[in-house]
Amino acid sequence: MILCHGICFSQNGMTVSSEAQKLKDAGLVDIRDLDSSIAVHLLYATDSNFVGKTMYKSLREAYLQAEAAKMLVAAQKHLKQVCPGCKLIVYDAARPQWAQEIMWNSVKDTPMKRYVASPQRISMHTYGVAVDVSILDENGREIDMGTPVDFLGALAEPANETKYLASGELTLEQVKNRELLRSVMKKSGFRGISNEWWHFEALARTDAQRKYKTMINGIMTGR
Numbered sequence: 001m002i003l004c005h006g007i008c009f010s011q012n013g014m015t016v017s018s019e020a021q022k023l024k025d026a027g028l029v030d031i032r033d034l035d036s037s038i039a040v041h042l043l044y045a046t047d048s049n050f051v052g053k054t055m056y057k058s059l060r061e062a063y064l065q066a067e068a069a070k071m072l073v074a075a076q077k078h079l080k081q082v083c084p085g086c087k088l089i090v091y092d093a094a095r096p097q098w099a100q101e102i103m104w105n106s107v108k109d110t111p112m113k114r115y116v117a118s119p120q121r122i123s124m125h126t127y128g129v130a131v132d133v134s135i136l137d138e139n140g141r142e143i144d145m146g147t148p149v150d151f152l153g154a155l156a157e158p159a160n161e162t163k164y165l166a167s168g169e170l171t172l173e174q175v176k177n178r179e180l181l182r183s184v185m186k187k188s189g190f191r192g193i194s195n196e197w198w199h200f201e202a203l204a205r206t207d208a209q210r211k212y213k214t215m216i217n218g219i220m221t222g223r
């Protein structure tokens, strides 16, 4: 482990933020070290998220367990095959437990709590096996998914797409765009969830718990 404040230097001399260093120490990998063509824009490093405040002070990179990062690289390849010029954009990946606690506290007394995992349950993001992702077109613009990422509401729920397509609240193009994302992620082994079109998991919860429980107990608590 490297002790540092704010900015750290890794073994290859590259600078790494202290928040990122904790994730590296936990054995997680920076996905752009595997494929630099994947775009990364962490929503929680900005105040444009459902909490409305910046949570990551210094973290700007997307970290995942190596097996999940490799699956994401495969998804990017599948995407490029079916949509030349398109690329994945990651909005969140490994998420420290303290950030999950801030999120939970912001919704726990509201109906929106169904969209956020309780810190006691441990988010799949905290295990480093979940990723929030969308698609950029050949001009670098996010394709239209019907709602922004992090929109906590029924319109974002894949389970409701048929209903909202029928009512006209989602267009066929928006649903097809979501299907494109789901198809490249599922082809790479990810599974989606029923209430957020952007959220995908590399493992079942029981497997994540079995493989990575020690990691999160040891390192991903505390800021």
Ligand SMILES: [Zn+2]
Binding pocket: 092, 125, 130, 131, 132, 198, 199, 200
């Ligand atoms: Zn997510």
